[in-house]
Amino acid sequence: MTEPLPTGSTIGILGGGQLGRMLSVAASRLGFTTHIYEPGANPPAGHVADRVTTADYDDIAALERFAASVDVITYEFENIPTAALDALEAHRSIRPGRESLRVSQDRLTEKDFLSGLGLRVAPYNNVETVNDLKRALETVGTPSILKTRRFGYDGKGQSRITSADQADQAFSDIGGAPSVLEGFVDFTHEVSVIAARSAAGDIACFDPGENVHKDGILATTTVPARLSHAQRTDAVLMAAKILNELNYVGVMGVELFVTSQGLIVNEIAPRVHNSGHWTQQGCNVDQFEQHIRAVAGWPLGDGARYADVVMENLIGDDMDRVPDIALEPHASLHLYGKAEVKPGRKMGHVNRVIATKK
Amino acid sequence: MTEPLPTGSTIGILGGGQLGRMLSVAASRLGFTTHIYEPGANPPAGHVADRVTTADYDDIAALERFAASVDVITYEFENIPTAALDALEAHRSIRPGRESLRVSQDRLTEKDFLSGLGLRVAPYNNVETVNDLKRALETVGTPSILKTRRFGYDGKGQSRITSADQADQAFSDIGGAPSVLEGFVDFTHEVSVIAARSAAGDIACFDPGENVHKDGILATTTVPARLSHAQRTDAVLMAAKILNELNYVGVMGVELFVTSQGLIVNEIAPRVHNSGHWTQQGCNVDQFEQHIRAVAGWPLGDGARYADVVMENLIGDDMDRVPDIALEPHASLHLYGKAEVKPGRKMGHVNRVIATKK
Numbered sequence: 238m239t240e241p242l243p244t245g246s247t248i249g250i251l252g253g254g255q256l257g258r259m260l261s262v263a264a265s266r267l268g269f270t271t272h273i274y275e276p277g278a279n280p281p282a283g284h285v286a287d288r289v290t291t292a293d294y295d296d297i298a299a300l301e302r303f304a305a306s307v308d309v310i311t312y313e314f315e316n317i318p319t320a321a322l323d324a325l326e327a328h329r330s331i332r333p334g335r336e337s338l339r340v341s342q343d344r345l346t347e348k349d350f351l352s353g354l355g356l357r358v359a360p361y362n363n364v365e366t367v368n369d370l371k372r373a374l375e376t377v378g379t380p381s382i383l384k385t386r387r388f389g390y391d392g393k394g395q396s397r398i399t400s401a402d403q404a405d406q407a408f409s410d411i412g413g414a415p416s417v418l419e420g421f422v423d424f425t426h427e428v429s430v431i432a433a434r435s436a437a438g439d440i441a442c443f444d445p446g447e448n449v450h451k452d453g454i455l456a457t458t459t460v461p462a463r464l465s466h467a468q469r470t471d472a473v474l475m476a477a478k479i480l481n482e483l484n485y486v487g488v489m490g491v492e493l494f495v496t497s498q499g500l501i502v503n504e505i506a507p508r509v510h511n512s513g514h515w516t517q518q519g520c521n522v523d524q525f526e527q528h529i530r531a532v533a534g535w536p537l538g539d540g541a542r543y544a545d546v547v548m549e550n551l552i553g554d555d556m557d558r559v560p561d562i563a564l565e566p567h568a569s570l571h572l573y574g575k576a577e578v579k580p581g582r583k584m585g586h587v588n589r590v591i592a593t594k595k
Numbered sequence: 596m597t598e599p600l601p602t603g604s605t606i607g608i609l610g611g612g613q614l615g616r617m618l619s620v621a622a623s624r625l626g627f628t629t630h631i632y633e634p635g636a637n638p639p640a641g642h643v644a645d646r647v648t649t650a651d652y653d654d655i656a657a658l659e660r661f662a663a664s665v666d667v668i669t670y671e672f673e674n675i676p677t678a679a680l681d682a683l684e685a686h687r688s689i690r691p692g693r694e695s696l697r698v699s700q701d702r703l704t705e706k707d708f709l710s711g712l713g714l715r716v717a718p719y720n721n722v723e724t725v726n727d728l729k730r731a732l733e734t735v736g737t738p739s740i741l742k743t744r745r746f747g748y749d750g751k752g753q754s755r756i757t758s759a760d761q762a763d764q765a766f767s768d769i770g771g772a773p774s775v776l777e778g779f780v781d782f783t784h785e786v787s788v789i790a791a792r793s794a795a796g797d798i799a800c801f802d803p804g805e806n807v808h809k810d811g812i813l814a815t816t817t818v819p820a821r822l823s824h825a826q827r828t829d830a831v832l833m834a835a836k837i838l839n840e841l842n843y844v845g846v847m848g849v850e851l852f853v854t855s856q857g858l859i860v861n862e863i864a865p866r867v868h869n870s871g872h873w874t875q876q877g878c879n880v881d882q883f884e885q886h887i888r889a890v891a892g893w894p895l896g897d898g899a900r901y902a903d904v905v906m907e908n909l910i911g912d913d914m915d916r917v918p919d920i921a922l923e924p925h926a927s928l929h930l931y932g933k934a935e936v937k938p939g940r941k942m943g944h945v946n947r948v949i950a951t952k953k
Contacts, residue, residue, distance in 0.1 A: 244917070244930050262620050265643045268930030268943065285623045285643045518879065521927045521948055530921070539924040543902075543951045559602070563888070566897040569879045572602050572626030585626065590879055593901045593951035 242308055242533040244268030249307030249329065251321075253280025253289065255573040255583060256313035256509050259517075261286045263525035269533065274303050281573045282313075294321040304328035311487065311532045315341045315507050316388050332436075332532045333487040337507040340483065344386045344417045347505060354478055357501045359494075360420030367408045373418040374401045380421045383407045385414045395453065422501055424494035428462040431513035432476035433527045434485045436534045442473045443524065444542040446512050448492070454581060458512045458548040460519060464495065471500050479505060488513070488528035511583070515548040516540065518569050518588040545591040553580045562587050600666055600891040602626030607665030607687070609679075611638025611647065613931040613941060614671035614867050617875075619644045621883035627891065632661050639931045640671075652679040662686035669845065669890045673699045673865050674746050690794075690890045691845040695865040698841065702744045702775045705863065712836055715859045717852075718778030725766045728776060732759045735778040741765045743772045753811065780859055782852035786820040789871035790834035791885040792843045794892045800831045801882065802900040804870050806850070812939060816870045816906040818877060822853065829858050837863060846871070846886035869941070873906040874898065876927050876946040903949040911938040920945050 242248075248264045250257045253275030261271040261282050270287035273280060276294065283289040288306070292299035300321055304310065310331045315338055322338065325331060340350045351358050362373035364383065374381065379401060385394035396410040398418075408416075427450070431443040447462035448455055464472065476491045490510025492503040513524035522530070522538030530537055551559070556578050562568055565587075572585035600606075606622045608615045611633030619629040619640050628645035631638060634652065641647040646664070650657035658679055662668065668689045673696055680696065683689060698708045706719050720731035722741065732739065737759060743752035754768040756776075766774075785808070789801040805820035806813055822830065834849045848868025850861040871882035880888070880896030888895055909917070914936050920926055923945075930943035 241918070244914075245932065245934065258623070262623065262643065265616070265620065265932060266927075266929050268932045270642045270932060284628045284645045285620065287642045521876065521925055536922050538921065539926065541924070543948065556602075560599070563896065564894050566899070567879055568897065569624075571624050574603065574623060574626045574628060576603065590901065 241535050242269070245270070246308040246533070247272055247287070247306065248529060248532065249274065249303060249310040250282065250286075250313060251275075251310065251317055251325075252313035253277065253282040253286075254313055255281055255575075255585075257282035258285055258573060259514075259525045259571075260311070260313060260509065260529060263523065264529045266526060267529060267533070267535070269529065272303065272307050274300070279576060281575055284574050294318045297321075297324045300324040301328060309532055311528070313508055333485050333489070333507045334483070337483045337485055337489070341505055341507045342387060344384055344504075345415075346386075348417065350482075351479070351502050351505070354482055356475055356478065357499065359422045359501060359503070362418045364408075364416040364418050367405060367413075370404045370408050370416075370418060371401070374398065374404060377418050377420040382419045383411055383416050384419060385411050385416050387414070393453075422494050422496060424496045424501065426463060426495050427503065428464060428472065428493050428495060429458070429510065429512040430472045430476040430491045430493065431488060431510055431516065431524050432473075432480055432491060433488045433524075433531055433537050433540070434480040435531050435537045436486050437536070438481075439537055440477050440480055441527070441537045441540050442476055443513060443516055443520065443527075443540045445469060445472050445493075446515055446548070448512050452581070454552060454583075455511045455550055456552075457550070458515055460515055460542060460546050468495065468500060475500060475502065487531045488524050511550065511586075512548075514571070514586050515546040515588055516542075517571065518590050519544040519546040544593040547589045547591060549587050549589070550583055551585040551587065553578060553582055553584065556584045559585075565589070567591070599893050600627070603628070604666040604891065605630055605645070605664065606887060606890065607632065607661060607668040608640065608644075608671060609633075609668065609675055609683075610671035611635065611640040611644075612671055613639055613933075613943075615640035616643055616931060617872075617883045617929070618669070618671060618867065618887060621881065622887045624884060625887060625891070625893070627887065630661065630665050632658070637934060639933055642932050652676045655682045658682040659686060667890055667892075669886070671866055691843050691847070691865045692841070695841045695843055695847070699863055699865045700745060702742055702862075703773075706775065709837070709860050709863070712840055714833055714836070715857065717780045717859060717861070720776045722766075722774040722776050725763055725771075728762045728766050728774075729759070731776040732756065732762060735776050738779045740777045741769055741774050742777060743769050743774050745772070751811075780852050780854060782854045782859070784821060784853050785861065786822060786830065786851050786853055787816070787868065787870040788830045788834040788849045788851065789846060789868055789874065789882050790831075790838055790849060791846045791882075791889055791895050791898070792838040793889050793895045794844050795894070796839075797895055798835050798838055799885065799895045799898050800834055801871060801874055801878065801885075801898045803827060803830050803851075804873055804906070806870050810939070812910060812941070813869045813908055814910075815908070816873055818873055818900060818904050826853065826858060833858060833860065845889045846882050869908065869944075870906075872929070872944050873904040873946055874900075875929065876948050877902040877904040902951040905947045905949060907945050907947070908941055909943040909945060911936060911940055911942065914942050917943075923947070925949070
């Protein structure tokens with residue numbers, strides 16, 4: 238696929254959560270229709286999509302029908318089974334490409350990849366047995382965090398270790414899965430770069446946002462982030478290096494720790510990213526449209542930031558505050574239409590425009 | 596219906612064009628699902644709606660099923676047959692209410708209503724026969740415009756008269772339908788106020804936009820409009836008077852001629868309006884969300900303008916310029932996903948942010 242997709246084409250999206258939902262809306266703004274593939278019933282993205290396929294990722298026939306019905310395939314999450322990707326790719330291009338998924342699906346592969354590019358990451362060791370963990374604790378030290386290599390998100394699949402004698406407990410906490418022990422990084426704050434690369438190889442980065450987490454889940458992202466001019470440049474160059482190496486097409490979230498010794502890559506996500514939701518109010522073209530543009534072979538849009546914004550996630554019971562937020566000046570609500578409120582569940586977000594500039 | 600609709604409720608929308616499409620997206624941002632009722636196949640709004648009913652407005656059974664499936668009903672156009680409204684209203688509230696439709700469906704009723712409120716309108720006369728027209732031309736004079744009382748839009752159902760001897764031709768041009776002869780207004784420019792009123796009776800107006808038409812179709816809307824402070828206040832007060840009198844719930848477009856003697860009401864539209872599309876880039880809450888908030892019984896949002904914006908309609912062949920517009924800085928594209936390009940057909944629009952402020 239080398240020509241830009243004409244308006245009226247169909248974008249296939251794997252995953253029907255809030256990211257797929259906002260991708261679907263962005264696709265509609267460019268005149269595309271969308272087809273969502275999602276195992277779960279009544280997915281949030283389905284409310285704003287032209288078509289929904291409800292089927293599992295091991296249903297090869299459903300995957301093939303889905304692929305045949307769309308013009309290009311993208312996704313809202315990185316943990317798509319390899320066999321499903323094989324079935325899909327036999328029919329249609331998948332963007333971002335397979336290499337991005339291979340690298341980001343496994344924390345060890347990702348860290349090796351980033352180190353190999355000369356980027357700094359936290360000290361880490363591969364852990365496959367509890368004895369591996371004990372040896373790793375000798376080199377990496379404590380405090381440190383044991384993280385499963387696969388399927389971790391929002392703080393899940395992680396165990397914090399403060400002394401070496403917690404090794405057995407920690408390994409048991411994460412279910413004895415293949416893991417990585419990550420050493421302590423003395424960072425002042427975390428920022429993320431939402432970076433985009435077009436099929437033609439052009440790169441555009443949104444202004445970095447500053448992230449605050451609570452209970453392992455992103456709570457707020459604020460732009461502008463506290464960064465020196467040099468750090469801001471570094472952040473963008475690091476993201477560009479990653480995207481170019483992967484021959485990446487689409488939007489990627491790159492999380493960085495800010496330390497007195499410079500920026501350290503925490504992790505990358507080959508998709509639109511929660512920390513990029515502020516772009517809906519602060520830019521002419523937001524991260525969702527930027528991703529769709531790239532995936533559709535279009536040129537990237539103007540993502541220059543024209544506003545100071547604070548994005549706040551609405552998690553679980555935060556939904557009780559919606560009536561008050563609806564009354565707030567300078568606030569834009571984005572609710573995900575999820576049927577059930579659960580503790581820790583991302584139900585929506587609000588972008589508050591603090592100031593505008595140009 | 597007095598309580599605010601909870602998120603997860605369903606908004607029924609009559610009409611599946613671009614206005615219904617953008618209403619549907621706005622509804623999703625507040626966690627609502629939408630159900631579109633539209634006689635035509637493959638409606639643009641259907642691409643971003645949870646459900647679509649394809650049926651005619653005389654299909655009472657389909658209307659009743661539609662009404663039963665939603666929590667409240669709104670519409671994207673004013674020319675809904677009365678019998679259809681009766682069938683719907685037996686089951687669910689229609690917002691804005693019936694009186695707004697009755698007034699705006701007939702140009703004569705509308706002008707009588709506006710005059711009755713003490714608002715200035717162009718000189719006008721009722722025309723039911725060619726002899727009515729000849730008599731009307733004696734009082735209203737030329738140049739003047741003969742407009743059908745019902746079903747006119749985008750310059751359709753209109754005939755311009757420059758001398759009295761064109762009466763027969765003009766009456767024949769508009770098909771001999773019941774009409775209004777409108778006298779010439781010496782205006783410098785046209786502006787429109789996008790006004791909203793909540794179920795609780797609160798009113799909020801977006802900053803007036805300045806409209807330029809081409810071939811009878813809106814070409815651009817620019818904010819801020821050229822208006823004195825006093826005119827700006829007048830415009831808002833006039834709009835508020837109309838909404839209050841109708842006990843209106845929702846967004847209304849009020850078109851005004853700016854003359855040296857003050858503001859004259861051109862026409863009103865009981866729905867979101869093409870001249871309010873700029874709000875998508877210039878405000879925290881746009882006209883579509885403002886309408887959905889009102890219809891759902893929510894409080895109105897913050898529609899304060901924080902940017903200078905020019906909205907340009909993309910009509911027919913303007914679609915050929917989309918690849919260039921996609922490269923423009925400060926431009927946000929909104930395409931409607933219409934299957935076929937036709938001359939005079941609104942295919943999309945672009946909002947260009949000229950400057951921001953706060």
